[in-house]
Amino acid sequence: MSERYVPVSWNRSKILYDMTLAACVLLYLGAFHALGDRPRADGASIDPQILAMKAYGSCAFLMMSTALAIGPLARLDRRFLPLLYNRRHLGVATFAVAALHAWEVVGWYFAYSPTQPLVALLSSEPAPGAARDLPFVPFGVAALAILAVLAATSHDFWLRFLRPPVWKALHMALYPAYLSVVAHIAFGHFQNDATTVFGALAATVTAGVCALHLAAAWRERETPALAHRGWLAVGPPDAIPEGCGIVVRPADGEAIAVFRNEGKLSALTNLCAHQNGPLGEGKILDGCVTCPWHGFQFRLVDGCAPPPFTERLATYNLRLADGVVYVDPKPNPPGTPVAPLDPAGSRR
Amino acid sequence: MSARAAEFAVIVATLYGAFGGAVALAFLIFGVERLDPAARGAFAFRAAIAPGAALLWPLVLWRWSRAGADGRAGR
Numbered sequence: 001m002s003e004r005y006v007p008v009s010w011n012r013s014k015i016l017y018d019m020t021l022a023a024c025v026l027l028y029l030g031a032f033h034a035l036g037d038r039p040r041a042d043g044a045s046i047d048p049q050i051l052a053m054k055a056y057g058s059c060a061f062l063m064m065s066t067a068l069a070i071g072p073l074a075r076l077d078r079r080f081l082p083l084l085y086n087r088r089h090l091g092v093a094t095f096a097v098a099a100l101h102a103w104e105v106v107g108w109y110f111a112y113s114p115t116q117p118l119v120a121l122l123s124s125e126p127a128p129g130a131a132r133d134l135p136f137v138p139f140g141v142a143a144l145a146i147l148a149v150l151a152a153t154s155h156d157f158w159l160r161f162l163r164p165p166v167w168k169a170l171h172m173a174l175y176p177a178y179l180s181v182v183a184h185i186a187f188g189h190f191q192n193d194a195t196t197v198f199g200a201l202a203a204t205v206t207a208g209v210c211a212l213h214l215a216a217a218w219r220e221r222e223t224p225a226l227a228h229r230g231w232l233a234v235g236p237p238d239a240i241p242e243g244c245g246i247v248v249r250p251a252d253g254e255a256i257a258v259f260r261n262e263g264k265l266s267a268l269t270n271l272c273a274h275q276n277g278p279l280g281e282g283k284i285l286d287g288c289v290t291c292p293w294h295g296f297q298f299r300l301v302d303g304c305a306p307p308p309f310t311e312r313l314a315t316y317n318l319r320l321a322d323g324v325v326y327v328d329p330k331p332n333p334p335g336t337p338v339a340p341l342d343p344a345g346s347r348r
Numbered sequence: 349m350s351a352r353a354a355e356f357a358v359i360v361a362t363l364y365g366a367f368g369g370a371v372a373l374a375f376l377i378f379g380v381e382r383l384d385p386a387a388r389g390a391f392a393f394r395a396a397i398a399p400g401a402a403l404l405w406p407l408v409l410w411r412w413s414r415a416g417a418d419g420r421a422g423r
Contacts, residue, residue, distance in 0.1 A: 004386055004387075004388070004389060004390040005384075005386050005387055005390040005393040006390065006392065006393055007392045007393045007395065007396045008396070115351065116355075116358065118354075118358045119351060119354045119355050119358050120354075121354075122349050122353075122354035122357060122358065123349050123350060123351040123353070123354035125349070138349070148399075148403070149403060151399075152399040152400040152402075152403050152404075153400045153403075153404070155393065155396050155397050155400065157380075157384060157386075157387070157393065157396075157397045157400075158397065158400050160384060160386075161383065161384070161411070
């Protein structure tokens with residue numbers, strides 16, 4: 001927003017979110033160490049450093065999977081929306097845990113190498129196709145590099161510096177990073193058959209993330225917007241729950257969120273001015289919709305952020321015909337006031 | 349990757365990072381307020397954006413130089 005920057009804009013929800021996240025990570029790492037420290041049936045035990053690198057690596061993978069699952073989960077069931085809030089801190093924490101994994105790997109395998117440890121790490125595998133084994137280190141390095149860029153550019157300053165569409169496109173790189181991690185795990189697993197359980201777990205989690213994305217995409221496909229004289233049918237007024245919104249998607253152009261507040265309807269672009277977050281999934285407080293991602297607020301009547309903030313969103317015109325609410329897909333200039341539609345008053 | 353290629357990659361990354369660090373330091377002291385009014389009088393957040401400035405230093409330098417040119421033209 002237009003206020004002065006702070007390192008982290010804490011509030012009660014974010015503190016609770018971060019404390020829960022930290023507790024989950026510490027619990028996982030503690031449980032991993034406790035279970036992995038036990039001697040096997042053959043009397044052998046895992047070196048503490050190897051245990052640590054496996055703990056950090058698997059934890060980072062699960063955190064990435066969670067970060068990617070939250071979006072579709074929230075689209076499928078609104079009860080998951082609180083997880084969407086403050087997802088950036090989850091991303092930064094994921095990078096930190098992944099970096100600890102890399103630190104342990106370099107420290108264990110290459111600390112006493114005659115060559116420089118990073119050089120030794122990068123040259124530790126033959127070129128693809130040059131040997132029977134599949135290279136898995138480059139995939140891990142690539143994923144860590146992407147996570148580093150995403151974590152380093154997570155502050156609001158970078159959102160403004162890069163502009164929201166570029167920032168959002170950059171942060172979609174989490175998907176190639178995830179693919180790299182999956183390849184890193186899979187190819188590493190093929191070379192180390194001692195971790196069958198983790199191979200199966202990783203495959204299940206990856207399949208789950210893919211399934212959630214497919215399910216969310218399928219559900220959105222089920223509700224296409226119907227055109228009526230150029231306007232889009234939103235549905236009967238009662239289909240829009242009080243204090244919430246629903247989203248309609250024109251064939252081209254931005255998705256539109258239609259809200260009900262105190263019985264009256266208003267429409268704004270579905271993209272938050274902050275990070276293009278899904279406003280249609282936000283709740284209404286004091287006549288303003290609150291973005292579920294970071295809590296940015298916009299007045300329903302004109303799309304403006306309340307003072308002292310200056311962000312403005314495009315508004316849309318609504319009308320009621322034959323018991324159906326329609327929205328004009330042509331956006332008004334950002335900040336244009338539009339009188340809310342009163343379905344009770346419009347019925348003849 | 350061959351040892352020679354790995355050595356080259358590490359040297360390039362080190363030089364990129366070292367130069368990026370210098371650019372980031374200068375940008376956070378002298379440039380950030382020119383590019384973003386919300387940075388005026390805000391200091392603690394600069395540590396949080398330092399890694400990004402070091403990573404994206406070519407873009408930072410370009411935007412900073414443009415902001416400087418625009419400022420001079422506007423006088």
